[in-house]
Amino acid sequence: MTLPSMAEAVVADLAEIRRRRPLVHNITNFVVMNLTANVLLALGASPVMAHAPEEVEDMVALADALVVNIGTLSSDWVDSMEQAIRAAGARSMPVVLDPVGAGATRFRTETCHRLLAAGPPTILRGNASEILALDGCGDGPRGVDATVGSITANDAAGRLAGRFGAAVCVSGPIDVVRGAGDSGSFHVANGDPWMSRVTGLGCSATAVIGAFAAVNSNPVLAAVHGMTVLGIAGELARHHATGPGTFAVALLDALAMLDAPTILTRCRIARCEPVPEPAARW
Amino acid sequence: MTLPSMAEAVVADLAEIRRRRPLVHNITNFVVMNLTANVLLALGASPVMAHAPEEVEDMVALADALVVNIGTLSSDWVDSMEQAIRAAGARSMPVVLDPVGAGATRFRTETCHRLLAAGPPTILRGNASEILALDGCGDGPRGVDATVGSITANDAAGRLAGRFGAAVCVSGPIDVVRGAGDSGSFHVANGDPWMSRVTGLGCSATAVIGAFAAVNSNPVLAAVHGMTVLGIAGELARHHATGPGTFAVALLDALAMLDAPTILTRCRIARCEPVPEPAARW
Amino acid sequence: MTLPSMAEAVVADLAEIRRRRPLVHNITNFVVMNLTANVLLALGASPVMAHAPEEVEDMVALADALVVNIGTLSSDWVDSMEQAIRAAGARSMPVVLDPVGAGATRFRTETCHRLLAAGPPTILRGNASEILALDGCGDGPRGVDATVGSITANDAAGRLAGRFGAAVCVSGPIDVVRGAGDSGSFHVANGDPWMSRVTGLGCSATAVIGAFAAVNSNPVLAAVHGMTVLGIAGELARHHATGPGTFAVALLDALAMLDAPTILTRCRIARCEPVPEPAARW
DSSP, X not given: OOHHHHHHHHHHHHHHXXXXXXXXXXXXXXXXXXXXXXXXXXXXXXXXXXXXXXXXXXXXXXXXXXXXXXXXXOHHHHHHHXXXXXXXXXXXXXXXXXXXTBTTXXXXXXXXXXXXXXXXXXXXXXXXXXXXXXXXXXXXXXXXXXXXXXXXXXXXXXXXXXXXXXXXXXXXXXXXXXXXXXXXXXXXXXXXXXXXXXXTHHHHHHHHHHHHHHHOSOHHHHHHHHHHXXXXXXXXXXXXOSXXXXXXXXXXXXXXXXXXXXXXXXXXXXEOOSSOOOSOOO | OOHHHHHHHHHHHHHXXXXXXXXXXXXXXXXXXXXXXXXXXXXXXXXXXXXXXXXXXXXXXXXXXXXXXXXXXXXXXXXXXXXXXXHHHHTTOOEEEEOTTBXXXXXXHHHHHHHHHHSOOSEEEEEHHHHHHHTTOSOOOBTTBOSSOGGGGHHHHHHHHHHHTOEEEEESSSEEEEOSTTXXXXXXXXXXXXXXXXXXXXXXXXXXXXXXXXXXXXXXXXXXXXXXXXXXXXHXXXXXXXXXXXXXXXXXXXXXXXXXXXXXHHOOEEEOOSSOOOSOOO | OOHHHHHHHHHHHHHHHHHHOOEEEEEOOTTTXXXXXXXXXXXXXXXXXXXXXXXXXXXXXXXXXXXXXXXXXXXXXXXXXXXXXXXXXXXXXXXXXXXXXXXXXXXXXXXXXHHHHHSOOSEEXXXXXXXXXXXXXXXXXXXXXXXXXXXXXXXXXXXXXXXXXXXXXXESSSEEEEOSTTSOEEEEOOOOGGGGGSTTXXXXXXXXXXXXXXXXXXXXXXXXXXXXXHHHHHHHHHHHOSSHHHHHHHHHHHHHHOOHHHHHHHOOEEEOOSSOOOSOOO
16 A cells, blocks of 8 residues: 555544444553543544453443553453453454553563463554563563653564564554564654643553454554544644643544544655664655 | 423522532442542532442431442442442432443343342433333443434333332433323433533433432432533533533533523423423424 | 742752652542543653552552552552552652541541551641541541631641651641641642632642652652642633633643743742741731
């Protein structure tokens, strides 16, 4: 695909989300549940949050994608996450995993490995510190924020993609998306620095990718398209914002109002292959 | 009561909420806790969220109304909900139940029946899919969003009202409120389509009804008045909104600033009796 | 210190927070987690929320301050809070405790005493009702909102400060900060009445104080500076707000954009000693 056709593919996927309103089942953290639900609604998808072991399988059976995020994890929730991942795997339903804070504590890193073992995710999205930690290198984040740039984790992302047969997305000023084998490598340069000043926009990116995975069976493209759309919404929000409070509000408006011409004009996706070249190509 | 006098009754109840600041005890879901608390504060009520079995009875004893919402339920929370409902029943305190996602999973439906058995709610508020599911018909929602219009659930609401001696409110573009026996049937046509684009406004409606139930001992009127006030706030918010982000923010402003002339002008309540006529009468 | 130099000290601490981005580990309640994280990000700090017993000690080890808030407490979370407080004590790390609703239920009051016994906090911040309840007098709040003014709790705050060797901050229209022994007594008159119309701004104040405690080893000054900065942000927010919805959003903007001249102009700190004189001295 040429780059213009990639922008058109983003437009097509977004239209499909708005038409089908895929049900995205989230088992996510307390901090971001509200924002995540609002981001999914603004996008045009239908969010549901459910974590009880008595119902996760039933909810997975209703859903079009499963998003698992370990932000405020506890062992009972991890049991439910594992159960949901297995159920989704049995239904060949897309699963997006957000390894929040992997590397920061041993419990987080071990939980991620346990969830990865329960069933390889369709897409894994983290910041550079988290991806490095899961690859077994790096010091992990201090808390839940990245301490290094996304490009730093390019090789780790490639290795994880190969190991799990998953698309791996490293978010940052430039988002890196790596597929397994020869399924491609992309950079997305959309976004705004203020996105890191609002809590939960990383987690929301994971949920947005879940919605795209519900309508696009190519995990690499689902990740690329999701990051592009959220990034463009961030760029538009910046024009209406006087700080992080108005920015978050404007981002929801922008996401809901996002139209094809805006996407076609602003889309900044770059394909990097066959050997990824982390240097920006724009 | 004539319709103008109904609008005046809404005004009177809102004034009473602002004067008495009733304490509304919420056992609700993680997604909407923050919005629910802010909606209650904007309305003029005083919210409290508490779910520990060690304190729910003490908190019920302090409160003027109990709101139970099963949105992100788990079995331990359901135990507390049951305990709180019993305590509220013993105190003849109004209880409003929101059966989020009833019908979507067996766990949700069974939990609702268990909570209904613990003590009939004063008011039951759900969307049409949820009300149909509790009545034993319909397929339930896909996730937590309604899949059919509120009028569809009119008869189911009437049956549930009779069965539990409760007011039953089915929210939707037109809200249907049914009382037990001859206690009346109403339609509320206030509201804005964007209210379904913000997560938790249904849950917030339940909490608002809880505040009205704290000052109005007629459950049907408490539900009607609550839906009217939130609906009008939604209409006003639309004028200041450029999308769902600004809409949610503007709704809180509108709720806090809502005055009598606005209510008298905008109130769209219709009484339907003796045989409910779902066709709009405005 | 003279009062101008106090304003300069506020400016210096805020600059230090923005430079060092201290990691503030919060074990807090479901209602306010999102706002608390956004307030800390807007301030320039780095928030993390983690409560699992498997990781609280590891997270404390990474953090620069611990904030414990019992808002939606349950017994398993209290275990983690206790564990975190002990770990923080062992590291001589600042701990800020928010006894939400102390006095409202026996479970809350007892939990506070248990947490205070686990390790005296560096700073205790509550509303007047909560501070009176912890001192063993007063009726406690009705729910979680204060029923009396902050000055009423001045003596109780002084006693608690002495008993725990902590700074005690009573928030209200005028915030009272009492230190142990001769470490000082202050009033902060910054703030806006609308701050009580947004849920979680008290809890956010506690978190802000945590960030200041991470960069200022004097607990009394950390509390005073934190309350001043949040209060000024509230005053600025009021200029952009048409209700509590826009107020909360504008407060985040104001916090992120707060500059030295604004602080120097608006800072309203009064030192009260040797005998506290509650009458305003401005």
